[in-house]
Every structure is written in C-alpha cells, then in structure tokens.
Amino acid sequence: MYTHTAVTLPEQFTSSQDWDAYTPENHGMWNFLYSRQRKLIESRACQEYLDGVDLLGLTPDRIPNYAELSNIMHKKTGWRIAVVPCFIPADLFFSLLAQRHFPATAWIRSPENVDYLPEPDMFHDVFGHFPLLVHPTFADYLCEFGKGGVKAMKAGQAELDMIQRLYWFTVEFGLVNTHLGPKIYGAGILSSKGESIYALEDKAPHHVRFDLKRVMRTTYRIDQFQKTYFVIDNFLQMFNDTMQNFDPIYAELKKTPTISWTEIDPKDQVIQRGTVEGQPDDTRTTPEELMEKLNKTRAEREGKKP
Ligand code: FE
Numbered sequence: 001m002y003t004h005t006a007v008t009l010p011e012q013f014t015s016s017q018d019w020d021a022y023t024p025e026n027h028g029m030w031n032f033l034y035s036r037q038r039k040l041i042e043s044r045a046c047q048e049y050l051d052g053v054d055l056l057g058l059t060p061d062r063i064p065n066y067a068e069l070s071n072i073m074h075k076k077t078g079w080r081i082a083v084v085p086c087f088i089p090a091d092l093f094f095s096l097l098a099q100r101h102f103p104a105t106a107w108i109r110s111p112e113n114v115d116y117l118p119e120p121d122m123f124h125d126v127f128g129h130f131p132l133l134v135h136p137t138f139a140d141y142l143c144e145f146g147k148g149g150v151k152a153m154k155a156g157q158a159e160l161d162m163i164q165r166l167y168w169f170t171v172e173f174g175l176v177n178t179h180l181g182p183k184i185y186g187a188g189i190l191s192s193k194g195e196s197i198y199a200l201e202d203k204a205p206h207h208v209r210f211d212l213k214r215v216m217r218t219t220y221r222i223d224q225f226q227k228t229y230f231v232i233d234n235f236l237q238m239f240n241d242t243m244q245n246f247d248p249i250y251a252e253l254k255k256t257p258t259i260s261w262t263e264i265d266p267k268d269q270v271i272q273r274g275t276v277e278g279q280p281d282d283t284r285t286t287p288e289e290l291m292e293k294l295n296k297t298r299a300e301r302e303g304k305k306p
Helices: 024-041 047-056 066-077 090-098 122-133 136-155 157-172 193-201 212-217 235-243 247-254 287-303
Strands: 080-083 101-104 175-178 181-184 206-209 228-232 270-272
Touching: 024 047, 024 122, 024 193, 047 066, 047 122, 066 080, 066 122, 066 136, 090 101, 090 136, 101 122, 122 136, 136 157, 136 235, 136 247, 157 212, 157 228, 157 247, 181 193, 212 247, 228 235
Parallel strands: 080 101, 175 228, 206 228
Antiparallel strands: 175 181, 206 270
C-alpha cells in the first residue's frame, strides 16, 4: 500500500482540471487524436504500455478525468497527477517526480495545432506518459530518476545536462527490445503520428543499444525527429542503472567529449545504422518559429480555457 503525501506547488504553477469546462470540441479533439494514434501504435508500442492504456481505462469517447486516473495510478504504483498550467522549472519537475507526482497539463490542443506542438498538452501527457506510470518497474525508475535530478540540480549545469539527456532518450524517446524487435515506450514518440512510424520504420535514424554513459553524452534536438534512438533490454535494466551513484559517472563524463545526435560512436552496439538524412514531416520548424508558436499557443490558451 502506498501512503499519499500531498505536495504543495508554488502558486504560479498550481492548476486543476476543470473537467466540466471542456467543450464538445475539446472532447472531439481527444477522440480524433486518441482514435488515430491508438490504431497507429497498436503494433508499435511495447506490451507494458498497451496494458497500461487498458488498466487506466482510456477510451476515445471523452477526455479522461484526472481524479479517476490519479486514483488508479496511486493504487497501482503510488503515483499521482500534479496538474500544472505550463512548463515548470527543472527543480520543481525533479522534486515532483521524486515524490511520485507526475506534472501534467489539462489543456488540449486546437485544430490548427493538431500535429505539432512546441509545448506538451494533455494528449501528450495522458496518452504518452500515463500508461507506463502504472507499470511498477517503470514507475520506480521514474521516481529514482527524479531523485537523481534533485541531486544533479545541486551539482551543476553539466550534471543537469547529463541527466536531462537520460530523460529525453528514455522517458520521451525510448525504444525497448522485444522478441518481435524494437517497440516504442517513449511518450514523445507515442503521442506523435509521424514519429511513431518514423522511429521504427524509417531508414534515417540509428538504433543503438542503451548504455547509460553513452546516453548521458549524447546531445539532442527538440525541434526535429530524432536521429538516434536508444534501445533498452527492459525496464529493470534502466531502473538498476539509475539506482547507482551518478557522481563518479559525472566526474568521468565531464572529461569526455559529447556525441552529436547524428553520430555513431566506435563503442556503440548498433542495431540499425541510420542514413541520418531526410525529414519525413515538414511540420517541424526552426527554433525561432518554434518560439513564435509557443508564444501563440500560450496566448491562445490564456484567452480561452481550458
Ligand atoms: Fe513529455
């Protein structure tokens, strides 16, 4: 049994899900995104993720109610949803994860932004992240990761960069090996129509066997599909790697050069060597356009809630 410790967020980062305020259009958007993505990932997502979707009872017909989901999560793995209005600072993010609270937004994208958002909305959070929060090993991994993040924040920028790369290449863009080949568990892929096909079927990206130090050395881009995906053996491997003390690893890696997001390292165990060219989806934008979109989305959201 898990006991529930309430967390207090600073006022500007406190929000709630006003479920009754969702319009028929909001529910329609959820239905559209859920139905489309569910079909796409049925054969591409890992089984643990698909089991999580069933366990949470996600359905296309309505936007899920966070209070209900939070109760299911809490019974299963001790996690809760912490509703936030927008991106939150890294220290708050890590400390929430360390306390088994997942920060999630409650607003849903508008029809103009159906395929790409610079900032995560509730479809990304619910559909991408929540299903694995009811998997015991993944849930433990994410909590340990949060504790590691709290420590890294105190250590310095280099340590913070390294641990953020770990999050990026696992929780957001991770693949897992199965007897049927690599499957997706990363939320950034699972909530993206284009990337869920590209990550597994395109010839462009590398698939490299997961190695903690390699991952911590690898730079990434937030505005394009990934050129390197790291493939774990299973969630226990990730959990065990995260249970160790990162201090000696940070000390070693600080003296080691980073590896670019397109590069293969001689020590890599390569599963697929990608061509690292092409971009199947032209909805990705330059960083400047990205900022413009981000500001527009924020302004829109402040104008019409939720
Ligand atoms: Fe995310």
